[in-house]
Amino acid sequence: MTEPIRVVVTGAAGQIAYSLVYSVCKGDIFGPNQPIVLLLLDITPMMGVLQGVVMELQDCAIPLVKDIVATDDPNVAFKDVDAAFMVGAMPRKDGMERKDLLKANVRIFKAQGQAIDKFAKKSVKVIVVGNPANTNACILSKYAPSIPKENFSCMTRLDQNRAQAQISLKLGVTSDKIKNVIIWGNHSSTQYPDVAHATVEIQGKVVPVADAIKDDNYLKNEFIKTVQQRGAEVIKARKLSSAMSAAKAAGDHMHDWFAGTQGDNWVSMGVISDGSYGVKAGLMFSYPVRIKNRNYSIVQGLSLSEFAQQKLDLTAAELDEELQAALAECAD
Template sequence: MAEGEPIRVVVTGAAGQIAYSLISMIANGDVFGTKQPVILHLLDIPPAMGVLEGVCMEIDDLALPLVKGYVKTTEPEVAFKDVDAAFLVGAMPRREGMERKDLLSANVKIFKVQGEALNKYAKKDVKVLVVGNPANTNALICSFYAPSIPKENFTAMTRLDQNRAQSAIAKRLGLCVSNVKNVTIWGNHSSTQFP
């Protein structure tokens, strides 16, 4: 049974595949616990709102007791209002033939807007997880534009990179990947990365 005040959680790129999986984990208590009610703030771009409407219909269909409500929007000022936690999943994907500098330029625009919105509208103790690649760079950009939020409240998820590093080490040493522990990733989601 849900107890306590609901926390507000924003998920960007909310109509995407990664967010789709994440939203259900948040909603059923896998992320914040089975006693923590949530209000979901779901942000995406205007062309994705039809898909996001379908996601919201599924949230309704599940009727999960922890979900005390949701907001679907294309507006950062609405999405980031009073949030306690932010999962920044939405980012520009690298397309075939796209230069890395073009990808970075597109993501700077996205994460600048989100950082400014966090700074202006979110709770000052908000915890921010950047998932959209290049996650480390995007987290840095976002935190730069959110100077009122402590830098230690930002983190980047480089799990795919960690998994790849663990797999490469396991193959090189002839081990099962489950026997490779304590892998740390330095660098970004690129050739500058070093396990």
């Protein structure tokens, strides 16, 4: 057995974390032979609920779990961590303006960023799940200046999984037959789900998704809208936001970051822009990436139609506006 890795989950008493921690512990994400020390962080009023989560994990009797620490202290939670799932965030409530949401989250992610900067390993891999995920990740990185910016990411894998699922339903194939779907931009309703470079295997033959669907109008309209609005549709149906699918996507994201992508395949991750595809540097923007040795690289040289470029410009503008509003709330 190798040395245990230390993994923190914030918002650990919440719905997404409840669906995530079992997968973390039993080896789905970091490997079937990788022991885990699990650190669970939530706010003080949730400690009772969190203790119930700890009891359930203990009752799962998972051999890989070497220790579970439940805490309301970020300094304890981020101590020497190798991987961080930043699930906790202030949810938007009725009557709350977006600026109010940003202001609340700036305070949360500023404090957590400072704790990560002081206590986490400098090699820590961080995924932000709590919304607005892209901007929260930027703030987290700002307040953890000793951690490389490329170690921070936000989750758009849920959107990628949603897009793959829609294509698989449309074509009557399993989702693993579909490769290289891209989510560009923000984890919001401006995101651009793009299948222009995606392929699908049908009856043993690999063909472009667009050729298989043969419906450009669907791909430019209904498909994009369905993926963009899927979270709202889940809330409408369930009266609760996506939890199981969000946890699965967070696990997929971190699994691929640690294990790497295969061959020419890529996955979508929100990462700090370096200016690729004309996106302003410094924004946390979802790109197609390939991963090797726990380092990602943005896939370069993909052709973009005029339609696609307009979509990228729209979501980048929204992200820039969000980030500027969040930075205005930062009081050093």
